[in-house]
Amino acid sequence: MPIPEYGWNQEVADLIGASRRITGLFAFFALSALLIAMRFWFLQIVNQQYYLTLAETNRSRLLREPAFRGEICDRHGRILVNNQASYDLTLVLEDLGGVPLDEVLHRLCTLVNLDIEFARQKIKEVGYRVFQPVTIKRHLTFGELATIEAHKHELPGVDLSLRPRRAYRLQSLAANTLGYIGAITSNELKTLKEEGYYFDDLIGKMGLEKNLDQFLRGERGEKYVEVNAHGRVLKELYHPQAHPPVPGYRVYTTLDMELQQYIEGLMTQHAGVVIAQDPRNGEILALVNSPAFDPNIFSSGGGAALIQEISRNPHRPLRNRAIQDAYPPGSMFKIVMATAGLETDTIKERSGFSCSGTFFLGSHAFRCWKSGGHGTVSIHDAIRISCNVFFYNLGQRLGVNTIADYAQQFGFGRLTGIQLPYEFTGRVPDPRYLEERRKRLGFDWFPGDTVSLSIGQGEIAITPLQALNIATTIAGNGRRYVPRLVSKYIPPNKGEPIVVESTIDADLHLKPETITIIKKAMWAVVNDGGTATRVAVPGLNIAGKTGTAQVASQSKRNIPDDQLPERLRDHAWFVSFAPVDDPKLALIVLLNHGGKVGARKKLELAKEIYTFYLGRVDQSTPQLSGAAL
Amino acid sequence: MSRLERQAVWNLDWILLTTTVLIAIIGIMSIYSATYLTSHRHFVERQSLYIIIGIMIAAGIVIVDYRRILPYQSLLFWFSIGLLLYLEIKGGVGGKVDRYLKIWILPTITPSEFLKFALILRVAHHFRGRQLADVKVRDFLSPIAGFFVGLGLILKQPDLGTALLLVPVFIAQIFIAGYDYKKILGIIILGSLVGFFTAQSVLKPYQYERLVGFTRQGENSQETGWQLRQSKVAIGSGGFWGRGYLNGTQAKLEFLPAKHTDFILAVFAEEWGFIGIFGLFSLYIVWLWRGLKIARMASGASGLLAVTGVCTLFALQFIINAGMIVGLLPITGITLPFMSYGGSSILTNMICLGVVLSVGVCRT
Secondary structure, rough: OOOOOOOOOOOHHHHHOHHHHHHHHHHHHHHHHHHHHHHHHHHHOHHHHHHHHHHHHHHEEEEOOOOOOEEEOOOOOOOEEEEEEEEEEOOOOHHOOOOOOOHHHHHHHHOOOOOOOHHHEEEHOOOOOOOEEEEOOOOOOOHHHHHHOOHHOOOOOOEEEEEEEEEEEEOOHHHHHHEEEOOOOOOHHHHHHHHOOOOEEEEEEEEEHHHHHHHOEEOEEEEEEEEEEOOOOEEEEEOOOOEEOOOOOEEEEEOOOOHHHHHHHHHHHOOOEEEEEEEOOOOOEEEEEEEEOOOOHHHOOOHHHHHHHHHHHOOOOOOOOOHHHHOOOEEEEEEHHHHHHHOOOOOOOOOOOEEEEEEOOOOOEEOOOOOOOOEEEHHHHHHHHOOOHHHHHHHHHHHHHHHHEEEEEEOOOOHHHHOOOOOOEEEEOOEEEEEEEEHHHHHOOOOOHHHHHHOOOOOOOOOOHHHHHHHHHOOOEEEEOEOEEEEEEOOOOOOEEEEEOEEEEOOOOOOOOHHHHHHHHHHHHHHHOOOOOOHHHOOOEEEEEEEEEEOOOHOOOOOOOHHHHHEEEEEOEEEEOOOOOOOOEEEEEEOOOOOOHHHHHHHHHHHHHHHHHHHHHHOOOOOOOHOOO | OHHHHHHHHHHHOHHHHHHHHHHHHHHHHHHHHHHHHOOOOOOHOOOOHHHHHHHOOOOOOHHHHHHHHHHHHHHHHHHHHHHHHHHHHOOOOOOOOOOOOOOOOOEOOOOOHHHHHHHHHHHHHHOOOOOOOOOOOHHHHHHHHHHHHHHHHHHOOOOOHHHHHHHHHHHHHHOOOOOOOHHHHHHHHHHHHHHHHHHHOOOHHHHHEEEEEEEEOOOOOHHHHHHHHHHHHHHHOOOOOOOOOOOOOOOEEEEOOOOHHHOOOHHHHHHHHHHHHHHHHHHHHHEEEEEEHHHHHOOOOHHHHHHHHHHHHHHHHHHHHHHHHHHOOOOOOOOOOOOOOOOOHHHHHHHHHHHHHHHHHEEE
């Protein structure tokens, strides 16, 4: 087979210098290769350590495993709050693989209901931790879960992680006491970083969840894992610092779930506060705020609208009004006045003041609630029928400083020490307050102010929990305990339970006669033609005192309740304990805007509470640590 | 044994062939390391098959003699153009660049790979039997026309990397053909200036991003920046001795993009270190040296131009590929000759090898 011959010879090629040009080409390529080889030298030898570290950080990742938050139970170990399995949406910045963050977020927005501002804020807080998953949405619904799974290939860096979700098993039961949790804010983180909090943590925001966070939160676990470029965990790597998460303490509260439920049932129609306490040790058996809210909305997706709605409610369900709001004690304060009068020997059992229906201080007239007057009344009757004039007279003899001193002895004007956040001290016109008031108003405290103070109106305000002190102090013969919500902490891993002991809040060392007189009078209020005879239950021997916290100004005070807008109606109080000779239960009832007359009828719910609790009683021993186990 | 066959065995450049096989084996090993975790032996088996078929084709070319094949270059050229047109009309398989074509049950093919080779042969064939002393522009109007048709179709894909590769190969061939190098220099400078000022308006945003983006290597928000960073981490962590075969983590855990194709050299550098890179570079330099040696001894202008074209193509692909994974050049879809995974790429590479060997066998 002939090979085609071309007109070509070597001489011509040499002549045109093809060879030289080829050498030139080779030199150019060889030099380029040398240049690139130098670059390899620079990367592999000069900077090897740097890139080796990067390769390690690429491949190994410290994963934080959230701990199971401790459960919260009632006094008998019945679960009030625990955890459920739930899926959270997380994002690892490093795994975006070059796709812009905004694009991924927008894709997510089209798939699920995402709070993009929250997500952006959280991602901003990530900072240098680009390998760490950041939670951008919690508690996906099953629908959302399925949607994300189906579109996962379009969502680089996005992952689903199985995490515990806080579950309030009985919805709104004791909501203000138990509280709720939420994502830690950057401000909280600033102050709590030292205590090991982390930017992706959940933290207690209200109630026991907030105050007991250190006990409940447990300890986060850490493990080192090998991941691939898509963030998928391939295997766990050994690391000396790796450790599993430790669950939080289980907290036994002092709450009695049945009593709490029962009272909440009674209060559904009313706005107000009821607190039930064991006067023998300070344990809070029930703490009811009405209306309440369901803390689960804070841990469910799409709760924002509900939270908005709740915060617009004029009764402000999110506040724990039992400790955060203070009101004038009204006639309940007469118990404090009587104690002060008897203890300072200003009055005796037999001394009496004459009530003509009006008390004159100079030319100014102060009225008793009964315009015709009560005639001459003793201390017993003054409490029983709640005579104002008696206490106007007593107040003038005692003076504002003595009254304030006894108010403080009853625990007013300072924190009760209950383990709940945002407690308010209330207000007592003690010397320091008077000084501050003089500076603020530019004039002195007048004797007329003392007159109002004598019946618990004017410049005194106490929280419902402080009001309960009136009952517990008298019931305990002058000795009262710090109100307490926790009975014990059970550590994880079968540790020794930490039992919380009762501590004495104050002992007034009252004279036995004082206690006898006041107890008798308070018994008569309920059982002997007093102001609260509706509450009487034969055999239970309830002792109590009613009160009215004035809301409207003096000019409107004579308008009947049904003609007054609800927000201007008076608050109705009832403080009580029973049985009078061996008190087992102390109770404070506050009906917000209950009105002057209607309230008396509504206070009958106290009777039902006593019947329910004392009728069932004697299963509750003063030291409950044994009973609860 | 006929005279031709004896001559072929005697004249065959065994060093070139051995070098090629060594590079291909290194490629297969690296592909295995990069993919065995996710795809087991799939890619390795396919690549081995392509290499064996490719070597058989190369042997066929040596036996048949390249001078009998050259006249059919226009068939290959128009075939490639046809494929590119078909790709343009029908649309390709995935990616921002319409580079891959899937027809019937055939494996995915890359028409631009064939076109590169066809254009080299077209220029070589055009100058067959010619004296190259004083080449004028009108002497090679026909290959210039073919060149621009192909260039246009590849730019349309838009495969900027391959298009930019075609230009220097073409220029190198004209340079070797004896065209005045001062004029060539002038054209290069003029072209670069035009390109520099029109790039932003002519190029698609992502292409412009790639061209300028590689200078902003610190940022990981952009796709290419991220790829480059992972590639540098892979190379740098290899150090002098490498992390050991199958011990690299960057490729295995899929941090490296296109690990078995465009970034195969990074996989190799991670596991074999600088010492491995030195060895591999030496193999490529040897290949180039042997290739250009054959060019010098070519028995005709067509052989000379075919071999210099192939050598320039491989050298540039090597330089651009290596340059891009270390961050010296922008990231483009240029494969590493004989190493990167890919049927079209390996087959074209082997056909080129066949032509070079054949020119060597038929030397004067």
